[in-house]
Amino acid sequence: MVKQEKTLSESKIKNLLPGVMNKSRKIQLMLKMKFELRKQKKKDRELRKKERKIKGLAPLQPKTIESMRVPEDSIVLEDNKEVKIDEAIDEFAKHFSGEIEPKIILTTKKKPSSKLIDFCQEFIGVIPNLEFYERRDFLIKDIIEYAKNREYTDLLIFNERNKEPEGLWIIHLPDGPTAHFKVSSTWKRKEIPNHGNPTGYNPELILKNFDARLGQRVARMFMALFPQKPEFRGRCVVTFKNQRDFIFFRHHRYIFKNEGQKIALQEVGPRMTLKLRSLQEGAFEVKNSKFEFLYHANMQVSRKKFFI
CATH class of the missing domain: 3.40.50.10480 (Brix domain)
Structure with a gap:
């Protein structure tokens, strides 16, 4: 099992920001931390993807409105x-x-x-x-x-x-x-x-x-x-x-x-x-x-x- 350790988290960002009093500096720090968080999340996704490939599992498909369509009795099969x-x-x-x-x-x-x-x-x-x-x-x-x-x-x-x-x-x-x-x-x-x-x-x-x-x-x-x-x-x-x-x-x-x-x-x-x-x-x-x-x-x- 691949370990998923996040270097930054939303809670960490919130805890760090109150200590910064300068407004412009706070905005810069927040943007930098959010960028690092997105980067880490992407890395975690790649690790999970690689792990599924090693196990021989099919890749996950993104959820769309079409894929989550409410089932209906009126859907017609080819051999009806x-x-x-x-x-x-x-x-x-x-x-x-x-x-x-x-x-x-x-x-x-x-x-x-x-x-x-x-x-x-x-x-x-x-x-x-x-x-x-x-x-x-x-x-x-x-x-x-x-x-x-x-x-x-x-x-x-x-x-x-x-x-x-x-x-x-x-x-x-x-x-x-x-x-x-x-x-x-x-x-x-x-x-x-x-x-x-x-x-x-x-x-x-x-x-x-x-x-x-x-x-x-x-x-x-x-x-x-x-x-x-x-x-x-x-x-x-x-x-x-x-x-x-x-x-x-x-x-x-x-x-x-x-x-x-x-x-x-x-x-x-x-x-x-x-x-x-x-x-x-x-x-x-x-x-x-x-x-x-x-x-x-x-x-x-x-x-x-x-x-x-």
Whole structure:
């Protein structure tokens, strides 16, 4: 067993300081002692690390909010047969079976700012088969009927506050579900340093950390926006990463260097962060709709409890 003897301690620092009357000298001495204490603590950590290695023990992992996540019954295992049966007959089943191809309408709130329109138009190069329409004075229910009659599969609606994107509705057609997200941390392509340009190819899709049952529903909704067959020749990748119930959206392209010996990522944009506010059955059913998830402030009591 490695002996851990500290040359200095917090109590020793406190005991020494009362004897120093000069204020500036006391501060200098305190800083010096704290530096020595940190140095000794680091040395002790290295000794403990070396001791674990000698004993053949695995190195200790730092504690994070993710690693201390409150266990939930809704965490889905890969071999869960019940979930697979549900997914085989859910609203997105036709997309994953290849019966239909995504066909999407993107629009905004009424009377949008030019900044919101510019932000929306950047998604035309990200999501294939996406068409942007001006909202004008049309009601959402009328847009949904228009989209259903022309066999569109999804409707995306961006809202704004103070001329900044603030919300996103994703309505899967014809039978739902409908998801509402809070939007934050938006960057347009021109705001991203050394950004690339969209290639127009079907992107590869990466979804990470959608572990709960609700998370898998949201992930399937995102996946239904993109074609099933990515075109790897275009070297494009779209990422949805869930971290502490915040979903980070990124769009990159691969860059090969040194004749394919090295690879780098170049961000194309746009980028944004999503926070799920609600998920309800049906295609934007205002009355008699059932919510699969509805966020309220009381749900965020513990920082270690996540839903996605």
